[in-house]
Amino acid sequence: MTMAIRVLIVLIAAALSAMPAKAATTIYASSVFSSSSTLNPGQALSLPNSAAALVQPLGDIVLQYANPLTGAGISAYVLPTAGFNVLALSIGEVISGVATFSGEFVLVDAGLGGALSADLTSHCATVSLSGCSLLRIRNAGSLLGSTGIQLDAVSAVTTAPEPAAWALMIVGFLATALRLKSVRGEQGRLRRLDGLFRFRRTLAA
Numbered sequence: 563m564t565m566a567i568r569v570l571i572v573l574i575a576a577a578l579s580a581m582p583a584k585a586a587t588t589i590y591a592s593s594v595f596s597s598s599s600t601l602n603p604g605q606a607l608s609l610p611n612s613a614a615a616l617v618q619p620l621g622d623i624v625l626q627y628a629n630p631l632t633g634a635g636i637s638a639y640v641l642p643t644a645g646f647n648v649l650a651l652s653i654g655e656v657i658s659g660v661a662t663f664s665g666e667f668v669l670v671d672a673g674l675g676g677a678l679s680a681d682l683t684s685h686c687a688t689v690s691l692s693g694c695s696l697l698r699i700r701n702a703g704s705l706l707g708s709t710g711i712q713l714d715a716v717s718a719v720t721t722a723p724e725p726a727a728w729a730l731m732i733v734g735f736l737a738t739a740l741r742l743k744s745v746r747g748e749q750g751r752l753r754r755l756d757g758l759f760r761f762r763r764t765l766a767a
Contacts, residue, residue, distance in 0.1 A: 591625035610639040614712040622700035630693025633686030635719040642675035645708030654696040693721040
C-alpha cells in the first residue's frame, strides 16, 4: 500500500470518527403484520398525519418495521377520543417462521391525544439479541364510552448502522483489500526473483 493511500485512509477515518455517534435513528412502521378488531389498520403506518387506525376493545394491531428496533424510544401517537383506553404493548421478532413476542408493557390513553412513550429495551432482549422488528399494540380495555384507540403512528429507535458507521466499515474493508493486494504483489515479486536466481545458478553450473 502506498504512503499516499495510507494517509488518505487515515484522514477519512479521522473525519468520520469525528461525526456524531448517532444521527436520525427514529423510524416509523412500514407495514401491518397482522390485526384483529381494527378499522383502517394502514392508517397507523408512517408519520403522524391525523388519520388513525381504530383499535377496538380487545382488538390488536402488529406493526412491522423495515429495520430491527432496540426497544427504546417507542412513542405511540394517538388522537383525542372520548373515555379511556388501556394499551398493552409487546415487542417481537419472527423466529423460525413464528412471530414471537415479549411480555406486555401497559400504557393508559386518557383520551387527550398526543404521544404515549415506552421503553421496551429489556423486553426486546428476552426475544432477540439482534433487535425486534415487530410491535404489537393491544387494546386491553376501553372505558367511559370509548370506542377504541385512535392510533395515528408509532415511532421507535432502530439498530441499523448509521451512515458514518457504514462508511467506517467500508474504509476498513478497503484498507484490508489494499493490504492483501500489496502482500500478494510482494510475494509474487519474491517468487519471480527466486526463480531468476535459480535460473542463473542453473546456467552457472
